[in-house]
Amino acid sequence: MTIKEIYDTFDKIGCLTFATINEAGYPETRIAHLRGYDEQGVYFMTMTSKPFYKQLVDTGKISICGMSASTEVTELEDGNLYFEPGYTARLTGDVIEIDMPEIKEKAKKNSLFEYCVKDQERYPTMVTFCITKFAGEIFKYDFEKKNMDHKVLRTRFSYGNFLSKPAGLTIKGNCIKCGRCHDECTFDAIHEIEVQYQINGSKCDECGSCFLVCPTGAISIRE
Ligand code: SF4
Ligand code: SF4
Known part of the structure; x- marks a missing residue:
């Protein structure tokens, strides 16, 4: 995926959950949104007066996720749950702070950064961060197979040489071809x-x- 495609996937969702690790080692979350992208990565803003800022500077790490489509879950008459088709998206990676002179330079070439300049001028504690290296996944789901011929489609991506692992369980060498796994899988993932x-991750x-x-014991759960 290109950086634009990745950004657009998250931008379409709008408000996202941003997670960092606090001083006590616990994950902390808040809602924010991305503000732009370029060849360096994807960008968001916060304020130096917030714990979010300190956690970003202390750890240099972030994880974000969000969901496009209705978040409503309906219980059907047969007791099963129904989710409207949609997708979730997540990424985890490294962040760096971008200083105001650099943001102004970016704004000359890319109008997405004009907002960052205006907001930083309006609020003196406002700062811009760039997620420069990351890996993530888009998890498209259609559990009733309304629009797809299978229930989920997972697309993994990475940027800036961040390590990305394949999705799904995997079948190793001692498979005797009994077919039990195939019969058990309701996601049409085994052939x-x-x-x-083999499992299609x-x-x-x-x-x-x-x-x-x-x-x-031929089937392994990935680390
Ligand atoms: S992976 Fe296991 S369950 Fe699936 S066909 Fe091979 S031996 Fe059978
Ligand atoms: S049963 Fe299907 S969906 Fe479930 S872990 Fe195995 S391959 Fe994946």
Whole structure:
């Protein structure tokens, strides 16, 4: 994915949860939104007077996530839950503070940064941060298969050489092709190949059902 595609995915959601680690080692969250992107990464703002700022400076790390579509969960007559099709998006990475002269330079070339300049001039404690290296995932879901022929589609991305791990459980070498995992998977994520069965990580919900029924322990949960 390009940096624009990644930014647009989060920008479409709007308000996002931003998580940092506080001095006591606990995660802390607040709602904010991204303000722009360029070749250096994606940008957001906060104020030096907030604990959020101190945690960003102390750790240099952040995680953000959000959900596009209705957050409502409906209980159906049969007791199952219904979610409107949509997607969630998340990323985790490294942040750096960008000083005002640099933001002004960026604003000359990219109108997305004009807001940052205006806001920093209006509020003296306002600062801009850039998430320069990150990895994340877009998790598209359609549990009733209204628009897709499978329930989930997971797209992993990374930027700035940040390590990105594949999604889903995986089948190792001692598969005897009994097919139990395939029969158990309700996400259409398992298919047969020549020598064994295989999991398509982009369709796998990591529900673990296949892991529990495999007679040989061939299925692994990724670290
Ligand atoms: S349940 Fe285990 S042994 Fe059977 S097909 Fe699946 S991975 Fe292979
Ligand atoms: S973990 Fe769940 S979704 Fe993934 S392959 Fe196994 S049964 Fe299917």
